[in-house]
Amino acid sequence: MTVVSRTWRRFVIRHDLCKHLSLQMFPQLSRVDHVNKLGGSTKGHARVGSSNIMEWEALEREHRAYAFLARCYRVARTASYWSSKGQRNPVVPETLTYRLIADLYVVTEIKIRPFQAYFQFGYLIYSAKSVRFRMGHIKDADESCQDSDTDRFAWTHTSLEFEMAQENRLQTFKLPEPCQDSGQ
Structure with a gap:
């Protein structure tokens, strides 16, 4: 989104396009109530006339979260291989454990x-x-x-x-x- 114009970026944020795309791909995310900013301070009282600014900041925060999730959805195209000594008895189970690198x-x-x-x-x-x-x-x-x-x-x-x-x-x-x- 950094390459496109500010107008287009505002349009994407204002209309929740990243959120709608994420919810379309994964309806389970509809259970997410709201997005909190980690490490940020919560302001107790808003100043007069700042409700539009606070609303825009909340929209931007939610946009960043869903855009991040959309990037996480990409499939890593790297192959993974395994080898074992095998078994003559076909009922013996074999377990492979992988740790995914994404959070x-x-x-x-x-x-x-x-x-x-x-x-x-x-x-x-x-x-x-x-x-x-x-x-x-x-x-x-x-x-x-x-x-x-x-x-x-x-x-x-x-x-x-x-x-x-x-x-x-x-x-x-x-x-x-x-x-x-x-x-x-």
Whole structure:
């Protein structure tokens, strides 16, 4: 928004375009009541004639918050790879844990491409029969269990189990509804 004219910027802010876009993409955000400025001081009494200024500052603050959220919605286009020793028994589960670098994330789908070993006879494909996704965050230190990795997390979303095609192609697994949480 810094490249466009002031008039256009005011139009975008006055008509809540970033907020409307965010709510259209993620209706769960409709539960947000208002936006507070962190680290700012709350003024007890407004001066006479300053209500328009205060209203404009509130609109700008809300615009910045929703514009920030819109930037967070962008999908990182970097690939992630994993390797394991594998199992002969197909019922043995395998868990991969990723830490997302964003402070706030919204996941709508996950894409996976099974590995095909072109260097092996028969070009074997290494793929899970099915996948399930869990999203959450690390528990507070006082409530965290040290028994296993899964006990260290507070899971806020667990998907259904998705069947994987045993093919060397990018497969998309769409979640029934967007999942949002913090990446901490």
